[in-house]
Amino acid sequence: MSESLLEVRDLSKHFHVGGGIGRPSGTVRAVDGVSFTIRRGETLGLVGESGCGKTTTGRCIMLLERPSGGSILFDGVDLAALDAAQLRDMRRRVQVIFQDPYASLNPRMTVGQIIAEPLAVHGLVKDKSKRGGRVRELLEQVGLLPQHAERYPHQLSGGQRQRVGIARALAMEPALIVCDEPVSALDVSIQAQIINLLEDLQQRLGLTYLFIAHDLSVVRHISDRVVVMYLGKVVEIADREALYAEPLHPYSRALLSAVPIPDPKLEARREHIVLRGEVPSPLNPPSGCVFHPRCPMAEPRCSAQIPLSREIKPGHWAACHLV
Amino acid sequence: MRAVDGVSWDIEEGETVALVGESGCGKSVSALSIMRLLPEVAARVDGGRILFKGRDLLALSEPEMQHVRGREIAMVFQEPMTSLNPVLSVGRQLTEGLEIHLRMAPDAAHARAVELLGMVGIADPERRLRQYPHHFSGGMRQRLMIAMALACNPSLILADEPTTALDVTIQAQILELMRELSRKLGVALLIITHNLGVVARYADRVNVMYAGRIIERARARELYASPRHPYTRGLLRSVPRLDEPRRARLDPIDGQPPDLARLPQGCAFAPRCAWRAPRCGDAVPPLNAPVAGHLTACWEDERVAARG
Numbered sequence: 164m165s166e167s168l169l170e171v172r173d174l175s176k177h178f179h180v181g182g183g184i185g186r187p188s189g190t191v192r193a194v195d196g197v198s199f200t201i202r203r204g205e206t207l208g209l210v211g212e213s214g215c216g217k218t219t220t221g222r223c224i225m226l227l228e229r230p231s232g233g234s235i236l237f238d239g240v241d242l243a244a245l246d247a248a249q250l251r252d253m254r255r256r257v258q259v260i261f262q263d264p265y266a267s268l269n270p271r272m273t274v275g276q277i278i279a280e281p282l283a284v285h286g287l288v289k290d291k292s293k294r295g296g297r298v299r300e301l302l303e304q305v306g307l308l309p310q311h312a313e314r315y316p317h318q319l320s321g322g323q324r325q326r327v328g329i330a331r332a333l334a335m336e337p338a339l340i341v342c343d344e345p346v347s348a349l350d351v352s353i354q355a356q357i358i359n360l361l362e363d364l365q366q367r368l369g370l371t372y373l374f375i376a377h378d379l380s381v382v383r384h385i386s387d388r389v390v391v392m393y394l395g396k397v398v399e400i401a402d403r404e405a406l407y408a409e410p411l412h413p414y415s416r417a418l419l420s421a422v423p424i425p426d427p428k429l430e431a432r433r434e435h436i437v438l439r440g441e442v443p444s445p446l447n448p449p450s451g452c453v454f455h456p457r458c459p460m461a462e463p464r465c466s467a468q469i470p471l472s473r474e475i476k477p478g479h480w481a482a483c484h485l486v
Numbered sequence: 487m488r489a490v491d492g493v494s495w496d497i498e499e500g501e502t503v504a505l506v507g508e509s510g511c512g513k514s515v516s517a518l519s520i521m522r523l524l525p526e527v528a529a530r531v532d533g534g535r536i537l538f539k540g541r542d543l544l545a546l547s548e549p550e551m552q553h554v555r556g557r558e559i560a561m562v563f564q565e566p567m568t569s570l571n572p573v574l575s576v577g578r579q580l581t582e583g584l585e586i587h588l589r590m591a592p593d594a595a596h597a598r599a600v601e602l603l604g605m606v607g608i609a610d611p612e613r614r615l616r617q618y619p620h621h622f623s624g625g626m627r628q629r630l631m632i633a634m635a636l637a638c639n640p641s642l643i644l645a646d647e648p649t650t651a652l653d654v655t656i657q658a659q660i661l662e663l664m665r666e667l668s669r670k671l672g673v674a675l676l677i678i679t680h681n682l683g684v685v686a687r688y689a690d691r692v693n694v695m696y697a698g699r700i701i702e703r704a705r706a707r708e709l710y711a712s713p714r715h716p717y718t719r720g721l722l723r724s725v726p727r728l729d730e731p732r733r734a735r736l737d738p739i740d741g742q743p744p745d746l747a748r749l750p751q752g753c754a755f756a757p758r759c760a761w762r763a764p765r766c767g768d769a770v771p772p773l774n775a776p777v778a779g780h781l782t783a784c785w786e787d788e789r790v791a792a793r794g
Contacts, residue, residue: 380727
């Protein structure tokens with residue numbers, strides 16, 4: 164078994180937009196040449212602001228989007244080469260936890276039915292009478308009570324709903340779980356409960372996570388390594404401690420500096436890098452380095468040449484001409 | 487259901503005060519009642535006074551209130567797209583208030599609108615005024631909301647989760663802008679938020695709300711350095727922080743916020759509280775000041791504070 168569970172190589176996903184009557188058409192480069200690997204049993208954080216392509220990357224891995232270019236290897240097998248039966252098995256092994264647990268649970272099904280349905284569909288528990296037992300086991304694993312199986316999603320709190328979403332993912336005995344902003348819709352006092360639960364489950368069941376989020380403090384807490392994306396491209400990859408102690412890419416630095424810290428004294432003397440302008444449209448990305456129009460360090464070559472991702476220190480990659 | 491129960495707070499000229507709490511704690515309702523914007527059929531403000539420059543806003547007639555709303559007290563909402571009119575040009579939305587409240591002539595109102603857009607950092611204002619809200623990005627719309635709030639030179643701006651819908655780097659821009667403008671123009675700013683980091687960066691004083699009541703109030707530095715209420719302490723401890731070494735495990739608050747329609751007797755936080763004592767279930771603790779200027783509503787305050 165190789166060390167990496169998932170390998171993303173030069174992944175691209177382009178969407179065609181417009182082209183209506185009298186409208187110009189264009190191509191949105193949502194994901195553009197993204198590469199990274201996820202090691203077995205680790206949590207890889209994927210951060211960036213809205214529109215940076217982190218969710219689209221996740222959807223390609225979940226087989227919900229067909230990549231426009233590049234490849235995704237799961238356990239060494241190219242996802243594009245799978246036949247229908249293999250694809251079905253792959254969908255079981257890669258599960259997802261969504262941001263909004265309310266929108267992702269069927270309001271007409273009880274919690275028990277929601278968790279039991281995929282067990283039946285994938286034939287994991289063929290004996291109907293045994294499904295109830297498995298459902299109870301899963302509810303217990305995520306910190307819910309057996310009687311929650313009878314409830315409907317609207318009878319649960321946000322935190323409980325997210326636990327149901329996690330139980331449904333675990334039911335498939337997956338190898339990889341893509342967590343797409345799993346705590347950002349929850350109250351602050353509930354977020355820590357769900358994060359601790361995800362960490363416990365990882366240790367107990369040997370899960371691998373791709374953790375997509377915009378909250379950098381949460382990502383630092385849960386991830387072993389972190390990928391920073393900007394406008395469809397990876398700008399930096401590093402171990403958690405290296406990235407947060409010494410971010411190399413100017414965008415990572417600005418992003419970290421923008422996170423307010425709950426300590427007024429510290430905030431008063433902290434240096435804040437406030438970026439100019441806004442994220443440009445991925446319909447018409449800037450030439451050269453996509454970050455150059457907002458970069459405080461930009462030089463002429465930044466608008467001319469696309470910077471390649473280089474290994475600046477062992478395991479620490481950055482795509483910037485100036486580091 | 488009592489969404490807000492016995493809440494008192496004050497804000498001085500030019501000051502920035504925060505109202506912090508989780509969803510459903512009553513922080514937005516308390517702001518909407520200041521503006522008297524709650525639907526009358528569903529909600530009723532049945533007690534208390536809201537004094538603004540010595541006048542009781544609850545005693546004003548509706549026409550008098552319309553004079554206060556937007557002119558003396560302005561609001562900035564969380565989701566700018568739903569608070570802007572999609573079929574009116576940006577210019578019309580900016581000048582409308584000026585023509586109604588300040589009786590400006592259209593030309594003067596237009597000139598003021600250009601000036602306002604410049605003030606909030608929107609480039610090319612003449613062209614921008616002819617556009618519609620959907621032409622603006624999220625950050626730009628929030629800048630526009632701030633320009634509208636500032637239009638009539640209010641003395642107080644109520645900002646309800648002004649940056650929650652925005653990305654971190656844009657959030658930093660907007661908060662920086664609000665702070666700069668409130669300093670320059672001497673506007674008092676009430677920030678309603680759930681984000682403890684935002685509060686630490688911008689507020690002079692902080693009110694923490696839980697289940698419709700204020701449970702702790704202090705100057706920001708004091709509150710963060712030595713929080714007294716178990717809920718505030720729990721909240722501060724449960725979030726991962728970038729300035730500290732990573733902890734092996736987070737320290738969550740057990741349980742979940744209560745349903746306001748079925749509040750427990752006594753202290754609403756008691757069912758989740760590690761310091762719970764028998765009397766916590768009997769009566770609601772009053773907001774007291776064990777230390778001058780630092781108020782907390784907890785029966786076990788001395789025991790909690792002694793543990794440091």
